[in-house]
Amino acid sequence: MTRVAVIVFPGSNCDADTLAAAREAGSDAYSVWHRDADLRQADVVILPGGFSYGDYLRSGAIARFSPVMSAVAAHARAGGPVLGICTGSETRCRCRCSASATGFRSCARRGCCRAG
Secondary structure (H helix, E strand, O other): OOEEEEEEOOOOOOHHHHHHHHHHOOOEEEEEEOOOOOOOOOOEEEEOOOOOOOHHHOHHHHHOOOOHHHHHHHHHHOOOOEEEOOHHHHHHHHOOOOHHHHOOOOOOOOOOOOOO
8 A cells, every 4th residue: 555645734724635635545644744754654745735824925945944854855866756736846846856856857847737
């Protein structure tokens, strides 16, 4: 079973929905608080968005300093998938989990949006 770590930041508001969706898809999904430094052998990392404090504070840029982001970056460098949703996508870019780490051409210029 795929282990999915859903990173939880103060003020994020879609982490519970992300966790529920990952479980519904059949994964062993669990929350990881942003101050933890261990992903507990995650196969996939999801950085949810929806920070309630507003994008104007650049919460993604601030979140990159959380202890868990070193583990997320190491996971990406090792070839592990990291999904960023909304502001989580900015966080993903800010912690260098893009371009060379994941094989995406450009995190800042290319995104993916698909209707369900």
